[in-house]
Amino acid sequence: SQKIEQNSEALNIQEGKTATLTCNYTNYSPAYLQWYRQDPGRGPVFLLLIRENEKEKRKERLKVTFDTTLKQSLFHITASQPADSATYLCALEGDNYGQNFVFGPGTRLSVLP
Amino acid sequence: DTGVSQDPRHKITKRGQNVTFRCDPISEHNRLYWYRQTLGQGPEFLTYFQNEAQLEKSRLLSDRFSAERPKGSFSTLEIQRTEQGDSAMYLCASSFSELRYYEQYFGPGTRLTVT
Numbered sequence: 001s002q003k004i005e006q007n008s009e010a011l012n013i014q015e016g017k018t019a020t021l022t023c024n025y026t027n028y029s030p031a032y033l034q035w036y037r038q039d040p041g042r043g044p045v046f047l048l049l050i051r052e053n054e055k056e057k058r059k060e061r062l063k064v065t066f067d068t069t070l071k072q073s074l075f076h077i078t079a080s081q082p083a084d085s086a087t088y089l090c091a092l093e094g095d096n097y098g099q100n101f102v103f104g105p106g107t108r109l110s111v112l113p
Numbered sequence: 114d115t116g117v118s119q120d121p122r123h124k125i126t127k128r129g130q131n132v133t134f135r136c137d138p139i140s141e142h143n144r145l146y147w148y149r150q151t152l153g154q155g156p157e158f159l160t161y162f163q164n165e166a167q168l169e170k171s172r173l174l175s176d177r178f179s180a181e182r183p184k185g186s187f188s189t190l191e192i193q194r195t196e197q198g199d200s201a202m203y204l205c206a207s208s209f210s211e212l213r214y215y216e217q218y219f220g221p222g223t224r225l226t227v228t
Contacts, residue, residue, distance in 0.1 A: 004155075009153070034216060041221075042221055042222070043117070043206070043219030043220050043221050043222050044156065044204075044217075044219050046216035046217065049215075049216055089155050089156075091155075101146075101217065102158065103148075103155030103156045103157070104155050105153065105154050105155050106153075106154075106155050
């Protein structure tokens, strides 16, 4: 069955460092992958989308890579700030041509001042 | 446009009661999704609409759950005979389907507590 794993439940890093979050999937061949940010008590907010034929995507301090051979995406936040503390979710197009999305369990990032 | 809105934000109900939630999507979005999220988990897909047609339902969705989108605008999600296991955050999201690659815009969610 289709499965998405995110590297750890929680990640603590020091302010100014680069945070790296991992998303691994099995039994999928998604055409694209997305990353969302979720703050406590709120709905997820879209951050970045990367297509299967793109190796890397950047947006300000965010960088996403997508390796379809390894079935893995890496999400990087450079020069991290305490305001980056949140849960980060990866989401893949489901098996019905994008008519549904499947989300990973999320990684809770805490950036310590 | 103020984004996706959901009502109510919180609902406490007793086991066995029926509850109904409402979602108002972004006005130009033709797709509307319902998800359920429990603590420490990502959103779990329940069902989705394209305009007023319900095109897919999760196999996990029991027959106590029903959703409608009568005029292709707002949607309602009803849970009949609630159980304690239904306690969760119910999220609505909308998107525009004319793009091949698209993101979803989520509402703030309705937190349901079944006592």
